[in-house]
Amino acid sequence: SAVISQKPSRDICQRGTSLTIQCQVDSQVTMMFWYRQQPGQSLTLIATANQGSEATYESGFVIDKFPISRPNLTFSTLTVSNMSPEDSSIYLCSVEAGVISGANVLTFGAGSRLTVL
């Protein structure tokens, strides 16, 4: 299965600033997914990033707040803009990696833990 590297693994940020998270995959993948995991909560899909087209955002997430780049088939970035303490979360990158019993399985990166002060 694919190996995903995320940077940074954690960061402490000031309110009002922006931070870009990088996701690097060791193989070419069609779709990359960005999830958010707020403290003590489950994962929520932010957007799907396809190479060569604009990302598709889920309800409640907008491009101005979470701009995404997908310059090639192995790399994507997610920017968290104009951060507030409510943005303190773990942000995870995931890709379809492998098939089990005929179904695609998502593999996740280790996550980027952001704390906004």
Next chain:
Amino acid sequence: ELKVEQNPLFLSMQEGKNYTIYCNYSTTSDRLYWYRQDPGKSLESLFVLLSNGAVKQEGRLMASLDTKARLSTLHITAAVHDLSATYFCAVGTSRGSRLTFGEGTQLTVNP
């Protein structure tokens, strides 16, 4: 809107005991996943269940799916401390690999 609910959300159990985690979902789905997350780590895929009556087992964990009841279970047999983690179920739909996750069940196995 697809909703996925797990229970219990917190589970503390003794080593050697059995228990079941439940995952209910609100709309028709064509696949259900179970993931494990250790503290500070990412998610590890455990099982994929695709059809009604599907049962998968790995070690002390067994997952099953009842699509008519929209229910999946994760059964833990003779728990050991190494199983302490948070377990998530996630449901997929025909919209590709987009998954909706349950709230997670934080399992603690005490010696």
